[in-house]
Every structure is written in structure tokens, then in C-alpha cells.
Amino acid sequence: MADTNMPVTLDFYAVFTLLGIAQALFLSLFFLGSDNRGKPFNIFQGWMLVCMALSLLEIFLLYTGYIANVLFLVDFSEAISLLIAPLFYLSVKSLLKGRIKKVEIAVHFALPVLYFLSSLPYLFSSEAIKFNAWVTAYDLDYPMQAINEPWWWDSPFFRLTFWHTDILVAGFSVYFVMAAWLLVSAFRHRNERLLAPKTQALKTARASAIQFFVLLLIIIVVKLMNPRDTGDQIIAACISLSIYFTSFIVVKNSGFFKQVPLTDDGKYKNSNLSADDKVRIADLLSRLMEEGKLFTSGDISLAKLAAEIRSTPHVVSQVINEKFDKSFFEWIGEYRIAESKVLLKQHPNYKIEEIADRVGYSSKSSFNTAFKKITGMTPSQYRQSE
Known part of the structure; x- marks a missing residue:
């Protein structure tokens, strides 16, 4: 059992991330509300915000040290984070193409589901294993706890979690390229300039793609410069910033400030x-x-x-x-x-x-x-x- 009185880190990154979590969940209520969920774009955007919020929550717990009180939550959002890229792509495609067939949605969700199944033994493993995973990932100066290797330890399938970062970056890259291809094709079809779109749907899709691309670059740079998960607080802060930017776009395009007397x-x-x-x-x-x-x-x-x-x-x-x-x-x-x-x-x-x-x-x-x-x-x- 881990010491629950371990020191807690509450700095700029922690507070900024916590506010990002609250903002993402708040925004998702509007995207997924009864008045808006009739449009596929809103549904995909809403669930993407939920996935971001849950991923940020795990980083917040791990970075601050609060995870010592809830060790069963170590790595709980890894499969969820793999949903962000497919949801981004589906939101862009639904904006440009309209409704998407359920079969196609299922195909895009196949990898995250497979990853979740692979991580099940780990998710239900002992707190000692979770504690060691946290200490290793964040390079903490805490003594490792003695464990007996579980039955699934040497199985390639059940150790997919060792490749989470690689899978995440590869998924983000592939889905960005796919979304960019759709976007460029849409601009050509409508004969609009990429730098000066006139159609609102193209403006929104382009803004989403730019945000996603910047986030992808940040993830790659941070992961290359920081061993394991020691730079995740930077990624969390950048994700939070993108959530704030989404909030700005939503408010900017809101009809609230165009009330008719x-x-x-x-x-x-x-x-x-x-x-x-x-x-x-x-x-x-x-x-x-x-x-x-x-x-x-x-x-x-x-x-x-x-x-x-x-x-x-x-x-x-x-x-x-x-x-x-x-x-x-x-x-x-x-x-x-x-x-x-x-x-x-x-x-x-x-x-x-x-x-x-x-x-x-x-x-x-x-x-x-x-x-x-x-x-x-x-x-x-x-x-x-x-």
C-alpha cells in the first residue's frame, strides 16, 4: 500500500490543467445537449472534449501526486486518449460530408477498443504494480514496491500498453493527414482559398485541423525531449489551451451577442x-x-x-x-x-x-x-x- 501522505505538486501547470478539465466538461454539455446533438459534428466534438477531459484528469492526478490516493486510476485513460484522434477526424468529416455510417465509426474505434481489451489485466492489477508504473513513468525518487510478475506480464498482446506513446503519435499523425486531405479536397471542390474560406463549415474545419496539428507537433517535441511521461504536464497545458480556444470560437459564433431587441x-x-x-x-x-x-x-x-x-x-x-x-x-x-x-x-x-x-x-x-x-x-x- 502506497503512502497517501506524499507531497503534492500544485503549480501553474496543475491549476491550468484543472481549469482545462472543467472547461472541457462544461463545453461538452453544450455540444451533447438535447438542442445540439442532432448534428453529428456536435456529437463527435462533444465526446472528443470528454476524452480530453479524462486524459487531462489522469495527467493532473499523476503530476500532482494525488494519484497516491487513487492508485487504481493509474493509466485509466490510455485507451480513452486513443479516441481523440478518430473523434477529431470524424468531426471534420461530418462537417464536410454530413452523416457518417455506423460501420465506419466502428472501424475507427476498433484500435482503442483493442487497446482497452489488452490493458484490462493491467487495469485490474494490484496497487503495487500501479504504484511502480507511476514512479517509473514520472521518474520519481520513491522506492519501488516488491511485486510478483502476473501471468500476463510476458504476453505481447497484454503488453500493448508499453507502446502507448508510439500508438498515440502514429494515430494522431494518420488521422491528421486524412482530415487534411478531406479539407483540401473540400476547398478545391468549392473553389475557395485555404487562407480565406468563406463557408462557415470550412472555417470551422480548418480551425480544428490547425489546432490538432499544433497539438501533434507539441506532443512529438515534448516526448522527444522528455523521458517517459515527465513532460506530460506541458502537453496537458497545451491541450487545455486548445480547449480554451475552442470556447472562444464557440462564444464568438454564438448568437447571444446578436440579440434582437x-x-x-x-x-x-x-x-x-x-x-x-x-x-x-x-x-x-x-x-x-x-x-x-x-x-x-x-x-x-x-x-x-x-x-x-x-x-x-x-x-x-x-x-x-x-x-x-x-x-x-x-x-x-x-x-x-x-x-x-x-x-x-x-x-x-x-x-x-x-x-x-x-x-x-x-x-x-x-x-x-x-x-x-x-x-x-x-x-x-x-x-x-x-
Whole structure:
């Protein structure tokens, strides 16, 4: 039995990690709540946060020394940590491709399940074995406890846990490459720039991929520079930081700060559009603009746009107002100016009047006014600056 009065380490890393655990569990409640779990992305993201929280909890216990009071929890989250990479990939894929078949999900979870089965004898082993594992992993100056080698000690299958770090890094690497391939393909399909995505789904997927890649690099560097698990507190702090960043993104994209005053609520008070309907229609409208370039038509109107998606002008207006936070003309204008900037750069021989006509403006003066309002300079000044 280990001494439960061992010294405890409570420093910056410990507190930061503890706050990360609380934040991850708090966020997961929203992703997995009844209002949000209808979308696969939210489910995968929510469970990924839960897995992160449990992995952080183990590191917190091991690093601080509190694990001496709960030795049965040593290495309890190793199989759980192997779920993080598949859940990340599935969240990105569900965002880009929609629903994922249960068979595919099961395939991605096969390795963590296999690892869990392999670690079962160890998880139920004596506290002496767990204590020795902790002391060895964290290079602690405590005397090892005498043990009798259990029956599974020399079995290759039941000793998969000896290769946990290698399996984790390999899994993170493979799943990042798979997610990056999906992401690049999606950008090419929608003809959007990787550095300046317009679609919200691509923005979210790209942010997730960047976070995951940075985390992967940190894990590799820390593991190379620190023997065994002695640098895990650094990894835990970085995971916590990524959780805080996710919280920032969620709050930033929240509608809480875009409340409609009671006095302005009458415009759409009788609307029966659901939140899912609004998202679907907003996506259709974005596709019409980005792929069909309907904004180049000089006589584009709410009525014509509504006819394209078999809806009504009132519905289209509501979705543009609420999902894009713009009026119809502001929304169309942004697409026109964005297109004109491309033409100004790629076709220096085109006259300003010709470009104005190509993007849907009926006169040079209206084009100049709209361009300057959005960019702060005239088309001629923009062309010269390039």
C-alpha cells in the first residue's frame, strides 16, 4: 500500500490543467445537449472534449501526486486518449460530408477498443504494480514496491500498453493527414482559398485541423525531449489551451451577442422557419453565390433568388438578415466587390467600366462607391496598390 501522505505538486501547470478539465466538461454539455446533438459534428466534438477531459484528469492526478490516493486510476485513460484522434477526424468529416455510417465509426474505434481489451489485466492489477508504473513513468525518487510478475506480464498482446506513446503519435499523425486531405479536397471542390474560406463549415474545419496539428507537433517535441511521461504536464497545458480556444470560437459564433431587441422582433415574429431550415437555406444561398455567381446579374433580386431555391422573398430576406447579419444589398455587394478584386488583379487590361459590368453594377459610379465603402479605396487605387 502506497503512502497517501506524499507531497503534492500544485503549480501553474496543475491549476491550468484543472481549469482545462472543467472547461472541457462544461463545453461538452453544450455540444451533447438535447438542442445540439442532432448534428453529428456536435456529437463527435462533444465526446472528443470528454476524452480530453479524462486524459487531462489522469495527467493532473499523476503530476500532482494525488494519484497516491487513487492508485487504481493509474493509466485509466490510455485507451480513452486513443479516441481523440478518430473523434477529431470524424468531426471534420461530418462537417464536410454530413452523416457518417455506423460501420465506419466502428472501424475507427476498433484500435482503442483493442487497446482497452489488452490493458484490462493491467487495469485490474494490484496497487503495487500501479504504484511502480507511476514512479517509473514520472521518474520519481520513491522506492519501488516488491511485486510478483502476473501471468500476463510476458504476453505481447497484454503488453500493448508499453507502446502507448508510439500508438498515440502514429494515430494522431494518420488521422491528421486524412482530415487534411478531406479539407483540401473540400476547398478545391468549392473553389475557395485555404487562407480565406468563406463557408462557415470550412472555417470551422480548418480551425480544428490547425489546432490538432499544433497539438501533434507539441506532443512529438515534448516526448522527444522528455523521458517517459515527465513532460506530460506541458502537453496537458497545451491541450487545455486548445480547449480554451475552442470556447472562444464557440462564444464568438454564438448568437447571444446578436440579440434582437423586443421592439425589432416584429419583422419575423410570425416566421415558422426552424434553425435547421435557416442553416440549410443559408448554405443554398452561399452556393448560388460562390458556385453560380448569381451576383453578377445586374437585375438580381430577392424574388429571383427565392425562385432559384423554391422559396419566398420574405424567407430569403430573413435568412440573409439573421444568418449573414446583412441586408440583401450589403450581402450581394460583398460578393461583387470580392469578385471585382480578383478581376482587377488578374486582368490589368480590363477597364474599370468593364469590370463593374462583369460583377453586376450598372454604372462606374455606383461600382466606385460600393468598392470604396468596403475596401476604403477606389478600384483604380486598389489596382495600383497591387
